Amino acid sequence: xxxxxxxxxxxxxxxSSQGRATVVDDLSFAIEAGKKVGxxxxxxxxxxxxxxxxxxxxxxxxxxxxxxxxxxDRNVLSMDMQDFRHIRGNEISMxxxxxxxxxNPIMRVGQQIVESIQLQSNATGRQARAIAVDHLASVGxxxxxxxxxxxxxxxxxxxxxxxxxxxxLSGEPKVLIADEATTALDVTTQDRxxxxxxxxxxxxxxxxLLITHDLGVAAQFSDDILVMYAGKLVECGSVNQIxxxxxxxxxxxxxxxxxxxxxxxxxxxxxxxxxxPRPDNRPSGCVFSPxxxxxxxxCSASVPPLEFIQDRYTACFRAEDLFHIGQVN
Amino acid sequence: xxxxxxxxxxxxxIVLAMSVVLVFVSIRLLPGDPVLAKLGAATEVTPEAxxxxxxxxxxxxxxxxxxxxxxxxxxxxDLGSSYHSQLPVAQLVSERIPVTLELTxxxxxxxxxxxxxxxxxxxxxxxGRVDRIIGYGTSMGLSVPGFVIGIILILVFSxxxxxxxxxxxxxxxxxxxxxxxxxxxxxITGGLTATPYLVRYLRASMLEIKQSSFVRTAxxxxxxxxxxxxxxxxxxxxxxxxxxxxxxxxxxxxxxxVIEYMFGLPGIGSLAxxxxxxxxxxMIQGVSLTIIASFILxxxxxxxxxxxxxxxxxxxxxxxxxx
Numbered sequence: 070x071x072x073x074x075x076x077x078x079x080x081x082x083x084x085s086s087q088g089r090a091t092v093v094d095d096l097s098f099a100i101e102a103g104k105k106v107g108x109x110x111x112x113x114x115x116x117x118x119x120x121x122x123x124x125x126x127x128x129x130x131x132x133x134x135x136x137x138x139x140x141x142d143r144n145v146l147s148m149d150m151q152d153f154r155h156i157r158g159n160e161i162s163m164x165x166x167x168x169x170x171x172x173n174p175i176m177r178v179g180q181q182i183v184e185s186i187q188l189q190s191n192a193t194g195r196q197a198r199a200i201a202v203d204h205l206a207s208v209g210x211x212x213x214x215x216x217x218x219x220x221x222x223x224x225x226x227x228x229x230x231x232x233x234x235x236x237x238l239s240g241e242p243k244v245l246i247a248d249e250a251t252t253a254l255d256v257t258t259q260d261r262x263x264x265x266x267x268x269x270x271x272x273x274x275x276x277x278l279l280i281t282h283d284l285g286v287a288a289q290f291s292d293d294i295l296v297m298y299a300g301k302l303v304e305c306g307s308v309n310q311i312x313x314x315x316x317x318x319x320x321x322x323x324x325x326x327x328x329x330x331x332x333x334x335x336x337x338x339x340x341x342x343x344x345x346p347r348p349d350n351r352p353s354g355c356v357f358s359p360x361x362x363x364x365x366x367x368c369s370a371s372v373p374p375l376e377f378i379q380d381r382y383t384a385c386f387r388a389e390d391l392f393h394i395g396q397v398n
Numbered sequence: 399x400x401x402x403x404x405x406x407x408x409x410x411x412i413v414l415a416m417s418v419v420l421v422f423v424s425i426r427l428l429p430g431d432p433v434l435a436k437l438g439a440a441t442e443v444t445p446e447a448x449x450x451x452x453x454x455x456x457x458x459x460x461x462x463x464x465x466x467x468x469x470x471x472x473x474x475x476d477l478g479s480s481y482h483s484q485l486p487v488a489q490l491v492s493e494r495i496p497v498t499l500e501l502t503x504x505x506x507x508x509x510x511x512x513x514x515x516x517x518x519x520x521x522x523x524x525x526g527r528v529d530r531i532i533g534y535g536t537s538m539g540l541s542v543p544g545f546v547i548g549i550i551l552i553l554v555f556s557x558x559x560x561x562x563x564x565x566x567x568x569x570x571x572x573x574x575x576x577x578x579x580x581x582x583x584x585x586i587t588g589g590l591t592a593t594p595y596l597v598r599y600l601r602a603s604m605l606e607i608k609q610s611s612f613v614r615t616a617x618x619x620x621x622x623x624x625x626x627x628x629x630x631x632x633x634x635x636x637x638x639x640x641x642x643x644x645x646x647x648x649x650x651x652x653x654x655x656v657i658e659y660m661f662g663l664p665g666i667g668s669l670a671x672x673x674x675x676x677x678x679x680x681m682i683q684g685v686s687l688t689i690i691a692s693f694i695l696x697x698x699x700x701x702x703x704x705x706x707x708x709x710x711x712x713x714x715x716x717x718x719x720x721x
Contacts, residue, residue, distance in 0.1 A: 124618055158620035165618075170611040173630050175637070175708050184629070185619045220709045236619060 072139075073276045074123070074161070074244050075099035079136030081118050081127065081300075085349035091134070092348045093118055094300040097375075100244065105270060105277040107291030107308070109284060109323070111345055115300040116280045117166070120248040123278070124163050125153055140244065159189055159240035164250040164266070168229035172221040178232045179205070179217030185239040204235040209265055227258035231265065238269060245270065248280045263290060284327055288312050296320045299346050299356040306381025316392050317383045319357045355385070363387055399712045402705055410698045414691060418472075421686040422465050425679055457679075472687065478680040480673075487684035490669065495688065497567060498665035501588065501657065502650045504581055508589030509596045509646065513639075516593075517600035518627060524605060532597065539594035548587040548660045555583060565662035584661040588654060592646050599642045603635040610634075637708045644700025648693035 081093035093115040100106050110116050121127050123138060125145065138145040140161055145153060165171040172181055182201040186192060192200060198217065205213035208231040221229055230250065237245060247266060251259040267290060270277050281287050287294060287308075294311040296304045296319065304317040315321040322341045343360040346352055352359050354369035361368065367386055375384045379392050452458050459467075471478065477487035520532045556564035562583055570577040607613065608631055616626045655667025666685060673681030705711045 126614055126617060154620045154622065156620070158618055163618050165611060165615060167611060171615045173612045173616070173634065174710065175633055176629070184616075184621065184625075188620055222710050222713075233615070236615070240620075 071102050072099040073102045073141065074278070075139045076119075076123070077137045077139070079119065079122060079138065080134040081115065081122060082132060082134050083348060084130045087349055089134075090348035091351070092131075092300050093122070094351075096136070096297075096300070096302055098295055098302060098305060100276045100278060102243075102276055103274045104292045105267075105279060105290060106293045106295060107287030108278060108280045108295045108297060109282065109287045110297035111323075112282060113299075113345055113348075114297040116282075116297055117248055119297075120163065120246050120278070120280050123161065123244075123246055124157060125150070158185060158237075160242055161244045161246070162237040162240060162242040163246040163248060164230070164233050164237050166249045167253045168226055168233050169221070169253065171233050172229060174221055177218050177220060178224065178229075179219075182232070182236050182239055185236050189240050201235075201239075204239055205232070207269070208232070208235045208238075209261075210235075225258075226254050227262060230254060230258075230262050234262075234266065234269070238273070242273075242275060244276045244278065246278045246280070249282070250279070251286065252281070252283070259286070266290075284312075284324065296323070299351060300348065301356055301384065302375060302382075303357065303385070304381060304383040306383075310379070310381045314379070314392070316379055316381065316388045317357075317385045318361045318363050318387075318391065320383075322360075363391060399705070402712050403702065406698055406701050410694050414694050417690045417694075418469065418687060419465065421690070422468065422683060423461070425682055425686075426461060426464075468683065477684040477687065480678055480681050482673075482676050482678045482681070487680050490681065491666065491684050491688050494664055494666045494669045496569070497663050498651065498654060498658070498667060500570065500577075500581065501584055501654055501663060501665060502647065504585035505588035505592055505650050505654070506643075506647055508585060509592040510643070512589070512593040513596040513600050516597045517604055517635075518632070520597070520601045521604045521608065532601075536594035536597050539590055540598075544587055544591040545656055545660060547590050548583070548657060551583045551587055552660075567663050580661075580663075584654075584657050584663060587660075588650060588657050592650055595646055596639070596643060600635060600639045603638050604631055607631050607634045633707060637704055637711075640700050640704045640707065644697045644703075647696045647700070651692050651696065652689045 075097075076099070077097050079093055079096040080091055082089040082091045084090075096115070096119060098106075108116050108119065118127065118131065122133055123145075127133055133146065136146070140156065143156075145156070145161075148156075172178060179198065179201050182204055183194075183197040186197045186200050186204075190197075202213045202217055205216055210216050210228060210231050216224070216228075221232075224232070230253075234250075245266075250266065251262050254262060263286065266277065266279075269275070277290075279287065279290055291308050294305060294308050295302060296311065296317065298319045304311065304315065304320045311320060312324065315324055319341075322339075325339045326341055341360055346356060346359070352369060354367075354371055355361070355364070355373050358364040358368040365387065373384045373386045375382045376388070378388045385391070449458070457464075468478065475488060477491070479486055480490060483490075516532050516536075520529045523529060552564045555562045563580055564583065566580055568576045568580060613626060613630055616630045621629075651666075653667075654665060655670060657663070658665040658667040659671060666688060669681070670685045670689075672678075673685060
């Protein structure tokens with residue numbers, strides 16, 4: 070399989086009272102052509118910053134300290150901004166968190182798509198309009214011809230997110246990043262938008278990075294799962310392995326803390342004791358060790374490397390033991 | 399849009415009516431007597447003669463009656479006659495209006511041009527060297543009074559370099575070149591006072607817009623910085639700034655009095671000073687009405703302008719957006 074996108078040793082930091090705090094720490098992963106990858110983790114785990122870094126939308130005072138991001142074989146981070154602009158929105162594009170604020174409030178929605186189309190081609194105004202109307206139709210907006218002239222405040226959240234998707238797909242993206250793309254929407258709309266992304270991705274053979282804190286969404290949508298905790302990748306593998314046999318204690322705890330009313334409504338929701346560490350106060354050794362019920366002295370002494378254990382990568386010293394204990398239970 | 403216009407027009411009319419009453423009443427409450435002022439202190443007058451004069455000017459009638467007849471006449475374009483020169487107020491005022499309008503126009507033009515250049519420069523790198531220099535400049539402009547700027551300009555450009563005249567007025571229709579030459583220094587004086595407000599306001603507004611997610615979306619499309627600035631950041635920053643600009647125009651219209659006085663321009667401002675010193679009720683009323691009306695009119699026009707830029711403002715109440 071060819072890797073469309075690969076991230077190598079990415080580190081991102083923010084300013085803190087003691088100099089700079091690393092919020093994304095030595096992150097590496099890759100997405101293969103046509104695969105859908107779910108990046109999950111709590112808020113503050115560095116998911117969204119990772120997404121912004123892929124688009125080079127990280128702005129001072131946040132900064133990328135180290136690492137490479139390869140789109141195909143080109144290192145995006147070392148490219149001239151002028152050159153990267155031709156790639157951004159064209160080969161790699163993004164769907165944003167809150168559709169209500171992601172669009173220019175005083176510009177007609179169709180015009181916002183046209184703007185993007187005219188960057189990629191030298192279509193005339195009328196041609197671009199026709200293409201934009203097609204895009205609106207392909208993301209399932211009824212009466213696209215009329216909707217072209219609507220302003221964002223005249224449309225609902227679900228419709229706006231479709232417009233945002235249309236903008237993201239107006240180039241010929243190979244990689245689509247969906248950063249909490251359905252979080253701001255209500256549940257039924259969420260499902261429709263997700264199905265739409267799924268369908269469009271399949272039609273165009275897109276690779277998708279779906280960033281979400283919603284494990285249900287990630288499980289339903291992804292081929293592979295990346296689990297992030299406190300800026301580090303703690304476990305990654307295929308969706309089946311991660312969800313049916315999590316090895317890393319954090320992944321396991323995260324799965325256990327889901328509330329699933331379909332199983333037992335009286336069952337209390339389990340939560341993970343303690344708080345995720347603040348970026349300027351990360352524990353030594355394994356970042357999860359202070360909250361981990363399986364932690365041993367070595368866990369806080371040194372950082373566990375990401376190792377291939379039981380058909381997935383995981384960063385835990387006790388992965389092998391815990392896997393076998395899990396098997397026994 | 400029609401409802402929006404009607405609503406704005408109605409509220410403007412109410413404000414105008416209330417201001418007129420306020421001006422009328424407050425002038426009557428001031429100490430001093432226009433008849434005495436007109437006759438001059440030296441003249442010996444009998445109480446009978448005074449009474450006759452007051453009657454002639456209609457000053458002995460009840461206040462309310464005076465107010466209503468004044469409003470009635472004003473609606474017919476008759477603002478009464480000056481107690482002093484006996485000339486119609488409407489005529490005197492309308493002779494002065496073009497001067498003030500021309501001066502205000504140039505002042506605002508200067509302010510807009512500077513704001514559109516300086517604010518984007520300033521927000522390009524917030525906190526950078528250019529931003530700091532512009533910040534110092536606008537602080538100075540805000541704190542130095544207009545007349546000081548005027549005096550410096552006169553000293554340098556009229557007295558030292560003798561490039562431009564320092565006083566006087568020639569109508570544009572008589573001698574356009576001389577008219578413009580006479581306008582340059584007063585316009586720069588006013589412009590330098592108005593510019594800092596507009597620059598700072600636009601800068602703050604642009605910085606806020608720059609943080610919004612839709613600007614990030616625009617960047618994510620791969621648009622150039624210039625296009626993002628002109629199509630996304632500036633238009634959105636303009637909405638709040640236009641309201642501010644409307645106020646600045648209003649203040650300039652009524653506040654150019656010092657500049658007019660300093661440069662000997664026969665505008666509304668200098669007329670106001672003259673009539674106030676003479677206690678010419680009819681003139682003060684006429685001038686106040688003109689200033690108030692022009693203030694309200696500019697705010698009204700700028701409201702409409704905002705509505706043109708921002709579709710959300712055109713939305714009529716009850717006309718719910720479609721979902």
